[in-house]
Amino acid sequence: MEENIQSIKFEHRAEQSTMALFLRWLVVDSTLHVVKTWLFFLKFGMAVFSVPLSLRTFWYPWRRTMMGIPKGFDPKVLFESLFGNIMSRAIGMILRTFFIALGVIFDAFIFFFGLAALVLWVAAPFLSLYMIWAGAKIYLLGHV
Secondary structure, eight states: HHHHHHHHHHHHHHSSHHHHHHHHHHIIIIHHHHHHHHHHHHHHHHHTHHHHHHHHHTSSSSSGGGOOOOOOOOHHHHHHHHHHHHHHHHHHHHHHHHHHHHHHHHHHHHHHHHHEEEEEEEEHHHHHHHHHHHHHHHHSSSOO
């Protein structure tokens, strides 16, 4: 059964010309692969730097470290607890801001690098044809 499926696929491909298959690969398949790879790296950057998680937990204390509220009324212990909890949240905000900024900078770099790679990938066949034409012109005419 599996051989029949493969032979049907092969026969279907055999009906198309090699040039048509190449152009389909060049224009559609490979460009789609470049775009998927680009999007993968953008998602990878967000996951590595935990940007969505850091945005959701931006106001949470660092490492969920909280000092308990004292049962009795002791201003010194109450102040220590309040100050410790505020400092824990401040440290968490500072570190999360740092990692969010790193993630955004990394993704901006990947975005522009990926855009340049995509433009070069699409332009490469045309640049190749132009270079062949320019080389033939130089070779045949003997000057620029």
